Structures are given as C-alpha cells and as structure tokens.
Amino acid sequence: xxxxxxxxxxxxxxxxxxxxxxxxxxxxxxxxxxxxxxxxxxxxxxxxxxxxxxxxxxxxxxxxxxxxxxxxxxxxxxxxxxxxxxxxxxxxxxxxxxxxxxxxxxxxxxxxxxxxxxxxxxxxxxxxxxxxxxxxxxxxxxxxxxxxxxxxxxxxxxxxxxxxxxxxxxxxxxxxxxxxxxxxxxxxxxxxxxxxxxxxxxxxxxxxxxxxxxxxxxxxxxxxxxxxxxxxxxxxxxxxxxxxxxxxxxxxxxxxxxxxxxxxxxxxxxxxxxxxxxxxxxxxxxxxxxxxxxxxxxxxxxxxxxxxxxxxxxxxxxxxxxxxxxxxxxxxxxxxxxxxxxxxxxxxxxxxxxxxx
Numbered sequence: 001x002x003x004x005x006x007x008x009x010x011x012x013x014x015x016x017x018x019x020x021x022x023x024x025x026x027x028x029x030x031x032x033x034x035x036x037x038x039x040x041x042x043x044x045x046x047x048x049x050x051x052x053x054x055x056x057x058x059x060x061x062x063x064x065x066x067x068x069x070x071x072x073x074x075x076x077x078x079x080x081x082x083x084x085x086x087x088x089x090x091x092x093x094x095x096x097x098x099x100x101x102x103x104x105x106x107x108x109x110x111x112x113x114x115x116x117x118x119x120x121x122x123x124x125x126x127x128x129x130x131x132x133x134x135x136x137x138x139x140x141x142x143x144x145x146x147x148x149x150x151x152x153x154x155x156x157x158x159x160x161x162x163x164x165x166x167x168x169x170x171x172x173x174x175x176x177x178x179x180x181x182x183x184x185x186x187x188x189x190x191x192x193x194x195x196x197x198x199x200x201x202x203x204x205x206x207x208x209x210x211x212x213x214x215x216x217x218x219x220x221x222x223x224x225x226x227x228x229x230x231x232x233x234x235x236x237x238x239x240x241x242x243x244x245x246x247x248x249x250x251x252x253x254x255x256x257x258x259x260x261x262x263x264x265x266x267x268x269x270x271x272x273x274x275x276x277x278x279x280x281x282x283x284x285x286x287x288x289x290x291x292x293x294x295x296x297x298x299x300x301x302x303x304x305x306x307x308x309x310x311x312x313x314x315x316x317x318x319x320x321x322x323x324x325x326x327x328x329x330x331x332x333x334x335x336x337x338x339x340x341x342x343x344x345x346x347x348x349x350x351x352x353x354x355x356x357x
Contacts (some may be wrong), residue, residue: 002090003265005025005062006023006048006061006156006157006205007024007058008021008022008023009022010023010059011054020214021083021213023044023208025190025206026066027139027187027189028188029205030191031191031208032200032203032204034193034197034236035210035211039211039213041210045161046082047067048157049159050066050072050074054068054072061156066080069271072318080154083159083161085159085161085162086166089142089146093133093348094132095129095141096114096121096131096184099145099149100116101149102149102150103116103117104152106153116152116336118130124144124178126141126144130142137169139167143167144223146163147182158188160192160193160194160335162195162207163175164176164199171189172182174204180202180203181302190203201222201270206218207225208220209230211230216230227271240272240274240324241269242270243267244268245265245266246266246267246268248261251268255302255321256270256300258298258347264356265312268356271352271353272347274325276313276348276351276352279325279327279343281346289354298346299346301345302319303318303340303342304339304340304341304342307339310326313331314327314328314337315327318343
C-alpha cells in the first residue's frame with residue numbers, strides 16, 4: 001500500500017501452522033486485530049517486530065522495507081516497539097530510570113532524559129511516581145510505565161499485544177482511557193491485538209479479524225461490528241449470526257422463519273442481538289412432544305445446548321439453528337433451564353437484519 005506508515009504482507013510457515021495475512025495503517029492510525037486463540041495474532045506482531053523471519057511477503061515501515069525474502073532488519077533498528085501483557089521493566093531501576101533508559105539509548109543526555117521521563121509519567125497519570133521501582137507499583141501502574149517508556153522513544157510503529165488482559169476490569173478501564181488520550185497525541189501508528197471488542201471500539205479506527213492464519217474481515221470498527229462476516233466476528237460483536245436461505249419472500253433457518261422483503265432467493269444471514277430473543281419453557285418436556293407444537297412467524301422450538309455465565313446474567317445457547325439468548329440469572333433459575341430442555345424462542349422481525357450471504 002503506497003504511502004502507508006505500515007504495510008505488511010506476512011507469510012510465516014512453521015510446523016503445524018501457516019500465517020498469510022496482510023495489514024496496512026496510515027500514519028497515526030490505530031488498527032485493532034482480533035481473532036480466536038491460535039489464529040496467529042502474536043505471530044503477526046512478531047513478524048512486524050522482526051522476531052520472526054518471513055517465508056514470503058514484506059514489512060514496510062514508511063518507505064523503508066524492513067523484511068522481505070532478502071532483507072531482515074534487526075528488531076532494534078526498525079523503529080518498532082512491541083509491548084505485551086508484561087511490560088518487562090528493569091526491576092533495579094526506578095520508573096523514571098526505566099523510561100529514561102530508552103531515551104538515553106537514543107542519545108539524549110541524562111538530565112534531559114530524566115526531565116522527559118517525568119513528563120511522560122505525568123502524561124500517563126503517574127506524577128510523582130518517578131522514584132518508585134517496579135516492585136513498589138501495582139500491575140496497572142507498571143503497565144502505564146511500560147507504555148510511557150514505549151511512547152517516549154517516539155517509535156514509528158507501536159505494537160500492543162493484549163496489554164490489558166492481565167489487569168482487573170477497573171484498572172484496565174483506567175489504562176484504556178489513558179491510551180485513548182495518549183495514542184492520538186503521540187501520532188504513533190499502532191497495531192493493537194486484543195480479545196476485547198471494547199478495546200477496538202475505544203481505541204481503533206480499523207478492525208481486522210484474523211482466523212486460522214487468514215484475514216477474514218477488515219474495515220472500520222463500526223462497520224465490522226455491525227455486519228460480521230463470520231461466526232467469530234458475530235461473537236466479538238455480541239450478535240447472533242444465523243445462516244439461512246430465502247425462498248419466495250421468506251427466510252428460513254431450521255424452525256425459524258421470517259419475512260424477507262426485498263431479498264432475492266438464495267443464501268442470507270440474519271443478525272440480531274441475544275437480548276432481543278425471548279424464551280419460554282414448554283408444557284411438553286420431551287423433544288418429540290415439543291415438535292408437535294405449532295410455531296408462528298418469528299417463533300420456533302429449540303433445545304438448550306449449554307449455559308454460559310456473563311457479567312449481566314446468563315447466555316443460553318440453543319441449537320437448530322444456533323442462537324444465543326441473554327437472560328437474567330433469576331429467570332434461568334425460575335425456568336429450570338438445563339441442557340437438553342426444549343424451549344420456545346421468539347424474535348421480532350423488526351429487530352433482525354437480513355443480509356445476502
């Protein structure tokens with residue numbers, strides 16, 4: 001991608017796994033990368049950082065090629081900084097000295113490096129903490145120091161590998177707010193690997209979904225979350241994504257039937273939120289008996305597959321078609337929901353988006 005601050009086509013092959021993914025970012029842009037475990041997210045960052053050699057492809061930082069089949073610039077000479085869950089602070093140095101270390105390595109004298117470090121401590125919400133060593137700081141404070149150290153060196157590209165995963169929700173929220181303020185202010189091009197859609201929505205302009213070593217969807221964060229192209233994308237977006245087909249103005253998937261005005265016959269997917277689905281138990285407790293019940297449009301009989309606790313209650317997963325329903329935990333107890341139990345589900349057509357698929 002000509003003119004991009006970061007242009008990557010990373011093909012890395014190793015025993016049992018192959019990554020072949022492309023990614024590009026404008027100067028100062030933050031790109032979020034999400035994918036299931038084992039999808040190749042960390043391998044992608046390592047390839048950009050120079051920790052993995054490419055089998056083929058390229059990594060360009062600005063107009064400079066730092067990796068291809070013939071070129072491999074050392075990690076410390078790329079202008080790229082990689083920060084993971086562990087900020088890897090020097091335990092024998094103070095917070096100020098940790099931040100100043102990178103500045104000193106780039107030729108800044110001791111006094112100016114210390115002053116710059118104190119400025120960054122203020123920027124990341126740790127004024128007055130410069131004399132403390134890492135062991136005297138909380139996990140969230142250590143991560144802030146690590147981010148300050150990374151940003152202080154003004155890297156061309158900052159790679160963040162799930163930097164909030166090891167933090168409790170309250171601490172992660174504070175660090176996330178700090179990043180939302182400091183990343184745009186630093187004008188640093190950033191690639192953020194995360195498992196949390198909140199990080200993508202709060203920090204990134206572009207979202208890339210990576211599955212089994214391949215990019216399955218990319219686009220503006222809002223667009224990807226509004227219309228996920230895969231089952232994993234739907235999980236990230238907090239949506240049900242139900243594949244089905246349209247015939248004679250009706251969309252059908254298993255026992256679920258909805259009007260499909262304006263859609264031609266063929267494959268189509270339905271998108272709707274788990275909270276938009278209502279659930280009721282049946283007088284018939286056997287699957288054979290439940291199937292005799294007549295279902296209206298937008299209502300169908302399904303079997304409970306599993307229950308999953310969420311922050312707000314319980315997500316009930318059902319089959320044929322695979323649909324998730326969000327319920328308060330007291331209703332789950334009241335209904336006596338258990339795997340295998342037949343239930344009637346209902347969703348209003350007005351809250352369902354049908355997309356050709």
